[in-house]
Amino acid sequence: MSEGASRHRVAVLVRDGLLPMELGLVHQLFGQAADADGEALYELVTCALVPGPVRTDADFPILVDHGPQALADADTVIIPASHEFDATETEGRLPEPLADALGRIRPGTRIASICTGAFVLAAAGMLDGRRATTHWKSAEDFRRLYPAVRLDPDVLYTDEGDVLTSAGEAAGIDLCLHMIRSDHGAAIANDVARSTVVPPHRDGGQAQFIKTPVPEPESSSTGSARAWALKNIHLQLNLSDLASRESMSTRTFTRRFREEVGISPGQWLIQQRIERARQLLEDTDMPVEQVTENAGFGTTASLRQHFQSALGVSPSAYRNTFRGTSVVEDGEAELQGAGT
Template sequence: MVAFVHTGRHRVAVLVRHGVLPMELGIVHQLFKHAESADGEPLYEVVSCALVPGEVRTDADFTLNAAHGPDVLGEADTVIVPASHEEDGSGSDGRLPAPTADAFARIRPGTRIASICTGAFVLAAAGLLDGRRATTHWKSAEHLRRLHPAVDVDPDVLYTDDGDVLTSAGEAAGIDLCLHMIRSDHGAAIANAVARRTVVPPHRDGGQAQFIPRPVPEPRISSTGAARAWALLHLDRPLTLRELAGQESMSIRTFSRRFREEVGLTPVQWLTQQRIERARQLLEETDLPVDRVAADAGFGTAASLRQHLQSALGVSPSAYRSTFRGPTDATGPRSRPSGRDVRRTPGSG
């Protein structure tokens, strides 16, 4: 076993098991590796470990060599469990295999633990999801619910955040979850820089619907993309459904239906989400007073901004700005404003 010499940065340990999905392992390494401070210093170190060091089968036609064993889990600040097509912790009794249970026993209290896709079965089998809201790939959601009835399984979201325990849906949702953790640790500017570097969308809210198969749409159906682009240029002013639908030359009813089909949210929910992101950016990157931030983001008043930010993130605008613009140790993440569940927007399904 190769010794793990950490650098003092936030340590992310990825537990790989036989049958691991290579994409999910790569997601974690690529995204956290590219998170850098303003002076270019890496903010995380990422290391993969296995239950037994050595060769690990993947679900593809190649194997991986894991140099580290489960001791790494005891030295991690964040532990991430990707899916495995061989060892998903979802046996008929819903219990963890003994080697996995022994590995989890090494994790220190207070360590942030996250799963990607069916890695949620491991967290559930370890008892970490009891009484919590969690998600997994929509194909496996019902199985997770039957096997672990104490878990509040929500198959309609991309990821959930309960503070120190997080879960995500299928592979691509793992990207959203990792960016969400980076954003929670270091703010939207750094998370957006990581997204740009890896050429992925900078933010998809955890409450956005999973892309569950639906009937094939009519050919040559119009998109609502132009209306969304137009709205982003006019977030600072009141926007009506009639104006948005007019950008696509659609009736309000048709526009609302197609918008929901494409985005997974209603137009109003999506607008609120975009305004919150705009407010977060302004709070992080400018010294504008809160009432000006509220106006530029389209909330109108500081009180409205306060209400929406509190509902979405659990913090006030001043607390958010203090967290992400205040002094920080470049070798580790800022304290998170609060442990919170990334909820589905009310009325989104």
């Protein structure tokens, strides 16, 4: 850092119900960022609506010395989540003390949220008309309360310039590294990631962490066909196969299926095949060719195409994440080498 240059000031606004990990990761990552001379690039300060003890979702509080006045001098403000719901998550409005605190932020200050901290930004009107994300479990409530926001629940973070949002707790790491990379380049961000023993960039988005994307209706006239299809998912099933299980024409079956499940039989089959492949990649060492066969995709190219489209990652990257192996199966290596 050149002589006389001031460090970028990051203020973290915490509230009762804080998740300690979210506060810690901000301090750890920004605190590790240094220039070639080893000089810290950021100055960090934690503040609360009222100085003093702040409850966490763990069995200990944290003591915060600074009040909301610290926000007035910040270059970046970060708002973590709270597990104690307030009006931002229940009524779609900003509580007065929180509104007063945010009112201290200077125009042009970069503002970011971690996890459901996005509800605070949305309640303040900062996300209207903009793309944003939050934890996938809270996506439905977020859409209901803040329809003016272009919610994307599948990504790890969003960057709208002066306003950024991230998904669940660990996605805050991705967001902080992204901000460091934007401020000081990839080399410094990579050094921070290496020092913290985290990847500098993660593939895919939240979709790969959602266990069951398609709920089954409790009772229906197409349920027997779905149960049969799940037992025979390794076969090359078609619409006629499913309709015949319910003694219906394909047209009637398709109409009733859409009414009961919300998507077409073909879309449902693909999603169930992806779920089967996910389970096999997570729980077994089965080669990708055998996963392809057991999930009924026909070819490894088809498996990889549908996996990438639905989850944003390849089957091998998914296995690396959830099974902790760095092995790339031969079939997928051939696909990657062929540029498919």
